[in-house]
Amino acid sequence: MSGRDEDTGPSAKDPLHGVTLEMIVNALVERYGWDELGQLIDIRCFQLDPSVSSSLKFLRRTPWARKKVEDLYVYGPSTR
Numbered sequence: 001m002s003g004r005d006e007d008t009g010p011s012a013k014d015p016l017h018g019v020t021l022e023m024i025v026n027a028l029v030e031r032y033g034w035d036e037l038g039q040l041i042d043i044r045c046f047q048l049d050p051s052v053s054s055s056l057k058f059l060r061r062t063p064w065a066r067k068k069v070e071d072l073y074v075y076g077p078s079t080r
Helices: 021-040 052-061 063-075
Strands: none
Touching (some): 021 063, 052 063
16 A cells, blocks of 8 residues: 555545635635625625625525635636
């Protein structure tokens, strides 16, 4: 064995393995700021009185919005 068994598990291909939603939101806010984030992903929690805690509450209850946030984190902004 090569000692690299951990590289072959299902998490080896998951770019979000070990990354929490809070880490994702904080990284996106640091990278883009709330204004640009609200333009990239058209959801109110990023546009009106945004905060990490309110965003986390919304994203945890709203799978389609969470997917958009995760995709932006992994792939960057889409070209329109």
